[in-house]
Amino acid sequence: MNAVELREVSLVMGGRAVLSDISLDIRTGELLGVLGPNGSGKTTLMRAILGLVPVQRGTITVLGQRATRGNPAVGYMPQMRQMPHGIRLSGQDFVASAVNGYRLGLPVVNRDTRAQVARALERVGAQELAARPLSEMSGGERQRLLLAQALLGNPRLLLLDEPLISLDPSRQQEIVTLAKSLCTDLGITVLFSAHDVNVLLGAIDRVMYLGNGQAAIGTVDDVITAPVLSRLYGSEIQVVRVQGRIFVMSGNCCAEADEHLHDSHSPSINEPRKTHSHHA
Amino acid sequence: MPEMLSYAFMRHAFVAAAVVAVVGGAVGYFLVLRGQTFAGHALAHVGFTGATGAVLAGIAPIWGLVFATVASGVGMGFMGEDLAQRDVAVGLILAFALGLGLLFLHFFTTSATQATTLLFGNVLAVSMHTVWVLTALSTASLLALAIVSRPLLFASLHPELAEAKGVSLVGYSVVFLAIVALATAECVQIVGVLLVFALMVGPAAAAQRLTRSVATGVLLSAVLALVEAWAGIVLAYYSNWPSSFWITALSVSIYVLVSLRRPAGGPLAASAS
Numbered sequence A: 001m002n003a004v005e006l007r008e009v010s011l012v013m014g015g016r017a018v019l020s021d022i023s024l025d026i027r028t029g030e031l032l033g034v035l036g037p038n039g040s041g042k043t044t045l046m047r048a049i050l051g052l053v054p055v056q057r058g059t060i061t062v063l064g065q066r067a068t069r070g071n072p073a074v075g076y077m078p079q080m081r082q083m084p085h086g087i088r089l090s091g092q093d094f095v096a097s098a099v100n101g102y103r104l105g106l107p108v109v110n111r112d113t114r115a116q117v118a119r120a121l122e123r124v125g126a127q128e129l130a131a132r133p134l135s136e137m138s139g140g141e142r143q144r145l146l147l148a149q150a151l152l153g154n155p156r157l158l159l160l161d162e163p164l165i166s167l168d169p170s171r172q173q174e175i176v177t178l179a180k181s182l183c184t185d186l187g188i189t190v191l192f193s194a195h196d197v198n199v200l201l202g203a204i205d206r207v208m209y210l211g212n213g214q215a216a217i218g219t220v221d222d223v224i225t226a227p228v229l230s231r232l233y234g235s236e237i238q239v240v241r242v243q244g245r246i247f248v249m250s251g252n253c254c255a256e257a258d259e260h261l262h263d264s265h266s267p268s269i270n271e272p273r274k275t276h277s278h279h280a
Numbered sequence B: 001m002p003e004m005l006s007y008a009f010m011r012h013a014f015v016a017a018a019v020v021a022v023v024g025g026a027v028g029y030f031l032v033l034r035g036q037t038f039a040g041h042a043l044a045h046v047g048f049t050g051a052t053g054a055v056l057a058g059i060a061p062i063w064g065l066v067f068a069t070v071a072s073g074v075g076m077g078f079m080g081e082d083l084a085q086r087d088v089a090v091g092l093i094l095a096f097a098l099g100l101g102l103l104f105l106h107f108f109t110t111s112a113t114q115a116t117t118l119l120f121g122n123v124l125a126v127s128m129h130t131v132w133v134l135t136a137l138s139t140a141s142l143l144a145l146a147i148v149s150r151p152l153l154f155a156s157l158h159p160e161l162a163e164a165k166g167v168s169l170v171g172y173s174v175v176f177l178a179i180v181a182l183a184t185a186e187c188v189q190i191v192g193v194l195l196v197f198a199l200m201v202g203p204a205a206a207a208q209r210l211t212r213s214v215a216t217g218v219l220l221s222a223v224l225a226l227v228e229a230w231a232g233i234v235l236a237y238y239s240n241w242p243s244s245f246w247i248t249a250l251s252v253s254i255y256v257l258v259s260l261r262r263p264a265g266g267p268l269a270a271s272a273s
């Protein structure tokens, strides 16, 4: 059985077609890199898998059922992380609030909850954050808490929306390794969106590349090629491989100006506009 | 001490203040946590309009208060979950309500004392009947808060995830603001429309600075509110100054003291980035 199946799926956001007529399968237990330029629909697709974005046409099947809100077998680490400001709750209480958070009643942190939280924190190597107040944590530390929170309730499918944002390169590698271990040790299917494929190489089983309302899925060698990416970007793209790293470059200049700051530590070049910022 | 308890109005004041302070403290904790203090502030002002309207209609002011605040709270909840949108919604409802309040005041014929009491509260003038009403309202709002507190906390701290798990963000926003509205209506009886912040926000904000867990935070917030309210009444009794002044002064002082307190300089504080 596939973890996620898309059949002729079209997604529309704010009147604009984000994905058109996509059919693909995400295999059970695979670590799938989700790539694509800004606005290509990575977040929208994940939210559609969660049942938060209505499917305009087609069907999305998640773990054998139609995609619907509240599926306990799906873990989620959102990209839009509006961290409540100046909150001095401990890391433990912050994560604990997500344990059975949908149930009515008092938010009692009992022994069972504490054990679940401790397990999740340990899994992401964040035990030392349990007692610290949220307001005194760095962005990367909060991110670990969110990753821990996504692991609560033993999900079988994990959607990680840009978990590498604002992490330094060694932390990035740690998170990738962690995601890989979740796949291999626990058999969890992981969707992992990112902006640089290089940090994922060696860990991901396959890659899904979004762009121009379309999607390509397959091995890195099959998908990250000049013809496929040219189609997805809608412009001439070159793919260069140097010493096992992949550089994606575009011919036309400065098509998009903004870039994710978090990528700037990374020496590798993945998206066209970065080629230019690099040479500049 | 025993001497002041020999007066019925003092006994009423202590009971009413206790009942209301506990609710204000507990509800206020979530209000501060969700960054919705502006909504609390606005609801209190809306309450003024409700109360003056009720007086004009010949109903007890408290029911006008309860009706206006709850209706506005529900309206604010529906109007926007998005932060910026939320403040605009709150501001619009506030402006409309105050305009309406002005109109009601225009027709006001009763003494100015009634308006002053609404604005600044007078816990020493609470009747036995009001004590019963307040107790009933408090029980209702505390019970409602207890029932929704877990999903409310989830929706406040992890909104996207909560939504994915089937928690309705708008739904809880509406329910919560209705609870806030009830609590506000009660607080108005003690400290008045203008000073609701003293009971709902001061203790909660101080408690949040002092604690790291939700349970202790809510408890401390309620306890602080209670202590401030009672101490305010005692000080008012001996000084003959208005109780609302003392409650406000205590609330602000405690918050300032707590904020000035240097984070103990231990290893935890040192590792903060």
Ligand SMILES: Nc1ncnc2c1ncn2[C@@H]1O[C@H](COP(=O)(O)OP(=O)(O)OP(=O)(O)O)[C@@H](O)[C@H]1O
Binding pocket: A013, A014, A015, A016, A018, A036, A037, A038, A039, A040, A041, A042, A043, A044, A045, A079
């Ligand atoms: N709430 C919204 N209302 C209207 N349009 C939206 C909304 N959210 C996203 N969109 C549009 O949907 C498209 C896909 O957005 P999405 O967030 O899925 O992209 P993404 O691939 O995750 O981008 P990024 O790399 O910046 O995170 C974009 O064109 C965006 O403008």
Ligand SMILES: [Mg+2]
Binding pocket: A042, A043, A044, A079, A161
């Ligand atoms: Mg995104």
